[in-house]
Amino acid sequence: MRIHITDLQAGDQISQDIFNAYGLHVLSSGAILNESDLSRLYQHRIDYVDIEQRVSPSFEASETAADLFPPELRYKFEDAVAGCELLFKQALVEGKISEEDAKESFQPLVRHFQEERDVVSLMLSMHTQDEYTYQHSVQVGMLSFYMAKWLEWSEEDQIRAGMAGFLHDIGKCRIPEEILKKSGRLTDAEFEEIKKHSAHSYQILKDSYSDEEIAVAALQHHERRDGTGYPERLHDQAIMPMSRVIAIADIYSAMSSDRVYQEKRDLLCVLKELYRLSFNELDAEMTLTFINRMIPNFIGKRAQLSDGRWGTIIMTHPTDPFRPLIHVDDKFIDLAVEHGLEIDRIST
Structure with a gap:
């Protein structure tokens, strides 16, 4: 099935090779996605990918x-x-x-x-x-x-x-x-x-x-x-x-x-x-x-911002690791730029 990368989860399996806009090979068919793979897709500005049908239930916030x-x-x-x-x-x-x-x-x-x-x-x-x-x-x-x-x-x-x-x-x-x-x-x-x-x-x-x-x-x-x-x-x-x-x-x-x-x-x-x-x-x-x-263990984790909103940590900055890129609702928030916001807590 074809889904937007914001709906991807660690553990999803890629069903077709993924290339970026310049033809560079990013991920191979059959790859099992992990948190660093998700970050890599964002870095290459990939919008949609094809994955195998999920056979396990999606992650619920109540899971530990x-x-x-x-x-x-x-x-x-x-x-x-x-x-x-x-x-x-x-x-x-x-x-x-x-x-x-x-x-x-x-x-x-x-x-x-x-x-x-x-x-x-x-x-x-x-x-x-x-x-x-x-x-x-x-x-x-x-x-x-x-x-x-x-x-x-x-x-x-x-x-x-x-x-x-x-x-x-x-x-x-x-x-x-x-x-x-x-x-x-x-x-x-x-x-x-x-x-x-x-x-x-x-x-x-x-x-x-x-x-x-x-x-x-x-x-x-x-x-x-x-x-x-x-x-x-x-x-x-x-x-x-x-x-x-x-x-x-x-x-x-x-x-x-x-x-x-x-x-x-x-x-x-x-x-x-x-x-x-x-x-x-x-x-x-x-x-x-x-x-x-x-x-990097925080990539893919749910985070609550200081304004109460929840989002997903997409990518961390090498020079400012405590202010990552967060996907909130339908937009991305770069905490390295948005200095008025901070992460209050991480959901594990």
Whole structure:
């Protein structure tokens, strides 16, 4: 069937080759459209395309991101969360964990997810306050793995970064549950107790792994470039690269998840906050790499503008990633030009 590109959806299959007005081949017959393909069609000013008849129901706003992924992938995520909980309990009782158990809990998830295009939406769609600590650990592990990949680290270091992110908070097993799950503001004494978790993580992982960098990454993941972090108030290059990666993943996951004392924040707002932190606290190059690789995940997503209207993100700008091109009703709004409008929230 022939439809206008504004009616296309990720997952539609092209039934005829697509060429632009200059005869340049854009997409081949049989291609399954993804978000970047949709953006490419807009860039080439394609108006109509022919697609195969849709056999699945169209996307409804009530669907969650988790509904768009195969059950097997959700099960792998849930298995990793359950495995993380067992590791926390093992660390509390024995003071260390089994390296093999950690691998069995986390690495199957990496193998299944590393080819998924929108893994972030799936991870962030599945979190509950009761399991926050464990789900957060899995998310940080996955995000750290991807960051190492985007930074072009070796495959071995990608896995190490992912594992370090997965285990970075294991020292929280030694923090009283009434403090971890407190819904109100922490007292100064309670906050000092919470801050001990990075040192606890270091000791547990040092006693569990021959690779001490995994333990050091856990120790340093709350350090900041300007010396405002903890536990040692380190500056700049004194903070290990793996620790800097985990710091970014940790903040992103924490701010975009529901917690007992804080509702999750909009994903685009979280990236803006990371950008702000990159000037003084976080590694600037790593943070910008993370933002630039995350932003394309918003193409095809529904966004609400500051005037209340809803639209679809069509294309992001390389020089101003937070002000994309939005398709609203029957027109396009370029937020890089329309400075009076902003995105209030993203629907995932």
